[in-house]
Amino acid sequence: MIIDKLKKSAIKSFKSLYKMLPLILGVLLLVSLIPVLIPKSFYLRFFQKNPILDSVTGSIIGSISAGSPITSYILGGEFLKDGVSLTAVTAFIVAWVTVGIIQLPAESLILGKKFAIIRNATSFLFAIIVALITVFLLNVM
């Protein structure tokens, strides 16, 4: 009984994953283009050393970027060393992992266009809000 149920679950899961395989491959191919086509120097020229505007810029750049969060930490750490504000860097790393413009077509197809747009739009705004709250709390503490 348990084995039969487990077998059914495994087959169902395998079918779902198999159907998603072309999508996963497509996203991976797209993600692989970004670090090659957009170098670090490209990101740096968009920061103006204004915490509010830079947090919006950070959120925009983080949103259109893709890849492992480690990359965002490393890039964020480098930006901080180059004098970019902590608010901007926070917005950048939060948007990097919460907004997925590159994955938007895939997310729309699987979870629905309306959901994907609302989730990414609110995540974009919340990246700025998270950055402002975090830096405010750090200054107060």
Added chain:
Amino acid sequence: MKNRSKKTRGILYFLIAVILVYIILAFINFNLFLSSLKFFCNLIIQIVPILILVFILMVIANYFITPKFITKHFKEPGIKKWIFIIIGGILSTGPIFMWYPLLAELKEKGIGYGYLATFLYNRAIKIPLLPIAIFYFGLKYVVVLTIVMIFISIIQGIIINRILPLER
């Protein structure tokens, strides 16, 4: 049925479009094409173990998360449900899109859009990567950021549940 085949076709068109971009890139700049392909191969190597983990979690989800289970644990909105979603998001690994099939199944089983959004938001908190974040930004920063992100994920979930109630 019609929607499903439309979705499958959409996925295939998406893959074909990306492959076309690669073919164009190969003609424009072959070195960039090779670098992207190398990056892609490295990603595939990293992603295979995550795919296996995703498959195992999908099997577990399919095994345990039945409509009966949903009725028991998820129907009544409460703090337990939010805690479950937040912990699930934090513990999940790998790129976001790897989790779409699982989330699509959860949605079909009646879990609201807001909870899916909260799950996805909490995926940004990566426990194995916290040492790297602490190395760059310090422990205090990472702790404050993590708490703020969890709080905001709930706000986002509530907002999306209001904007996009699940159709039944």
